[in-house]
Amino acid sequence: MEHMEADVMTQKQILVVDDIPSNLHLLFRYLKRLDFKVLIAENGEHALKQLGYCHPDLILLDIMMPGVDGFEVCRRLKKNPATADIPVIFMSALTETIDKVTGFEVGGVDYLTKPLQYEEVLARINAHLSLNELRQTLTHKNAALRQQNKELQAFGHTVAHDLKTPVNGLLGSAEALRANLGENLTPRADKYLSFINQTSQKIRHIIDALLLLSESREAEVALTPLDMPSIIDSAIQRLETRINTFNVEITMGQNWPQAIGYAPWIEEVWVNYLSNAIMYGGMPPQLILDAVLDEPHGQVRFQISDNGLGVAPELQEKLFIPFSRIGSQRLPGHGLGLSIVQRIIERCGGNTGMHNRDKGGACFYFTLPSTSLSKG
Structure with missing residues (x-):
């Protein structure tokens, strides 16, 4: 043989x-x-x-x-x-x-x-030894990549935290300089101080987004029943300057079915959705915030509708991709927001999406498990 x-x-x-x-x-x-x-x-x-x-x-x-x-x-x-x-x-x-x-x-x-048949025995042995060797190699490489990714996330988290201090120092110094100059503040100096303030605010928003992204990847959080109207009120207060600047009209729904989630993250979701609605809404922006109980799926759907131009169909698929933008902006943005929203909501057991309204404008939504489902 x-x-x-x-x-x-x-x-x-x-x-x-x-x-x-x-x-x-x-x-x-x-x-x-x-x-x-x-x-x-x-x-x-x-x-x-x-x-x-x-x-x-x-x-x-x-x-x-x-x-x-x-x-x-x-x-x-x-x-x-x-x-x-x-x-x-x-x-x-x-x-x-x-x-x-x-x-x-x-x-x-x-x-x-x-x-x-010994030829068949050898062929099967060779095939499975090779497959197992390849599997072990991939397992070791994946473990190394996971470790590198973990170290990179830790580095990014540390850097983001370290950057907050000098950025806050810039903001404080600009405000102190404006106050000290008082009536001696020239229009040109005022313009420069305003630029420092706006740029520092933008940097701080990016840092906060990166920290939130890191936290939403690694942190283990307890999901609890949410007081959604209070969470929305907090988000609106954080955006008070923008809301007043653009004369934003906000209409709140009357019915808010209770859902479960992690309140600090959900507040960030509303801040992001509200910011986008202000950026891309009408002139002035008219926003409607409401919620609907999706009983068959045990979810609550929270949504915000605007009176803008909506989103072109070919751009809708890119909305939740990091660093994507959907058009010209009224306010500076950094392209991380919607991808972070999606990650947060998925960690809380829900999903995100949007559609254009029949009467014009866009409707962005997210869902969360209802408290009735969690009790079941």
């Missing part, structure tokens, strides 16, 4: 489990000749005992054995984190489909039917 040469790296270790000595002997000689390290076990209990002190690269496992059969051996291997990653190829004279299906259900990666 002509034999294929082993394709995989030599000195891979294989455990062969079979209760028939002649089968063990033939497989041992065949695999040993191909430079594999070969361990043998005469039954399931012997195999499990060996696996307590060795970690083979692959297991060839007979099914019909006295005592602990091959299916049970595989079940125990897959339940043990120390051996769960070892590929198991079943060997059996059982040819029924149900037996093959059972082999895959308990964690086997392949199934060889006896009598064995």
Whole structure:
């Protein structure tokens, strides 16, 4: 009989489990000749005992054995984190489909039917050793990437915190200089101080957005029932200057079904939605805030409608992508807002979206689980 040469790296270790000595002997000689390290076990209990002190690269496992059969051996291997990653190829004279299906259900990666064809045995071994080696390589790379990503997030969080102090210092210094100059403040100096103030405010908003993005990725928060009207009032107070500058008209709905979420994050969502509505609303912006209970899905839908031009269909898909913009702006923006909104709402168990209104303008919404669903 002509034999294929082993394709995989030599000195891979294989455990062969079979209760028939002649089968063990033939497989041992065949695999040993191909430079594999070969361990043998005469039954399931012997195999499990060996696996307590060795970690083979692959297991060839007979099914019909006295005592602990091959299916049970595989079940125990897959339940043990120390051996769960070892590929198991079943060997059996059982040819029924149900037996093959059972082999895959308990964690086997392949199934060889006896009598064995050694060229096929080697081909299956090579294939699964290569796949497992690739899987382990990807697992290690993913772990390294996760660690790098974690370190990068920690660095960004630290930098953002460190930047807040000098930015707040700029704002305070500009206000102090304006107050000290008093009547001596020239129009040109006033213009420069206003520019410092606006630019510093923009930088601070970006820093706050980056901190919120980092927090929404990593922080574990408790979701509790929300007092949504109070949360909206706080958001409106934070935007009081913009609201007064652009003569914004805000109409609040009367019905606010209770939902669960994390109040500080949800306030940021409203600040973002309100800011966008002011940017892209009509002249002056007319905003309607309300909520609807989506009882079949156990969600509350919160929405804000404006009287602007709406959003072109080809741009709607880009709205929640970081650093995307939807057109000319009345106020400076940084393109992070809606992507952060989406992340926050998903962390709270809801979703986000928008649509253009039939009567003009856009409607942006987010959903959160209702308290009735959480109690159920």
